[in-house]
Amino acid sequence: MNLDKRNLLYRGKAKDVYATSHPHQVLVKFRDDITAGDGKKKEIMGLKGYYNSLISAKLFQILEDAGIKTQYLGLPEPGYILSLKLDMIPLEVITRNIAAGSLLRRFPFQEGQTFKPPIIQMDFKNDEYHDPMLNDDIILALELATREDLEIIRETTLKINQVLKDFLEERGLLFPDFKIEYGRDQDGNIVLGDEISPDTCRFWDSETCDILDKDLFRKGESGVIEAYQKVANIILDEKDKKKWNLDF
Ligand SMILES: Nc1ncnc2c1ncn2[C@@H]1O[C@H](COP(=O)(O)OP(=O)(O)OP(=O)(O)O)[C@@H](O)[C@H]1O
Ligand SMILES: [Mg+2]
Structure with a gap:
């Protein structure tokens, strides 16, 4: 699929927001930059943006299904979500x-x-x-x-x-x-x-109380990306995994 990606509107600490051909829609790119402590601790972690986009898309979809109004319009490809442009x-x-x-x-x-x-x-x-x-x-x-x-x-x-x-x-x-x-x-x-x-x-x-989020990075522990992958593996359905050819 070709991404409808126009000019960069905003670059945050972890995501880029792009204009699209539609004036009320933006394309959000999830980057691999990971930061903590007010942005003082910084690293690049391969595949983080990929997993975060998949996890976010899934959780937004669950909220939409429950009748909550969200920005979410779709996941054109892992790494990007199409969203309503919000103020x-x-x-x-x-x-x-x-x-x-x-x-x-x-x-x-x-x-x-x-x-x-x-x-x-x-x-x-x-x-x-x-x-x-x-x-x-x-x-x-x-x-x-x-x-x-x-x-x-x-x-x-x-x-x-x-x-x-x-x-x-x-x-x-x-x-x-x-x-x-x-x-x-x-x-x-x-x-x-x-x-x-x-x-x-x-x-x-819930069994082991293992941390599966950015706290691992804040604490300087290993296994950060493995934890993100585990969360994606837990929350995505077989259907989602097949669609994106995910091989967990
Ligand atoms: N649907 C949306 N429309 C427009 N902007 C959005 C939308 N969703 C999120 N944003 C904004 O996109 C920016 C990029 O996200 P990111 O998380 O990288 O930034 P941040 O580092 O948290 O924030 P900032 O750089 O603004 O302090 C954030 O400012 C966020 O508020
Ligand atoms: Mg942010």
Whole structure:
């Protein structure tokens, strides 16, 4: 398949966003760059973009099937997803089911403590200010979103958490936490954008509690790409694997 790829609109730390022949669609390329610690730790990891695109596409499709509005239009080939072009809202919307990561450094939670209901945390997506944690009043004062937007974002995020958690648990994966980003489509609707991958989620093997996400890279451990491949292998159907000739 020929990719409908026009000019580069934006180059982020892990993805490139290209214009397409359609004014309201973009082609997102998942690169092999992997970063941590505010971009200070950086490496290139062969096949990471390939696995992340497959994992993201599958999880977006599951959300679409559950009636959630996402950017996802298709996977023209591994490495690329075709998406609705969104005007991104600079919020990192984090959902936590199990205490892990920065939460343990900042607050006196117990490692592995579960949250029912889950915690939703919003950080300011802004490298210059190092993504500080926000509250509703700061979000409103910065005019990042309205009260109504926040209500939609919160409700949609809880639904996304439930749908993905159910799907992953059925396949033997725990879903301690994840980060998503929303944007506005051409009609002003709030739509799920960006990616859902081991770069932006924690995935743990529910039997062994093995880490299967970017935490391995943050900790300087080996087996990062093997973990991403394992997640892809677990969540993709036989049909998906056949379609892309995946030989896991
Ligand atoms: N559907 C979309 N339409 C337009 N932009 C999008 C869409 N989905 C994601 N983006 C934006 O594409 C950019 C590239 O992604 P990437 O994850 O590489 O960037 P980042 O390093 O996280 O962010 P940034 O460089 O903006 O700080 C991000 O700014 C993201 O918000
Ligand atoms: Mg990003």
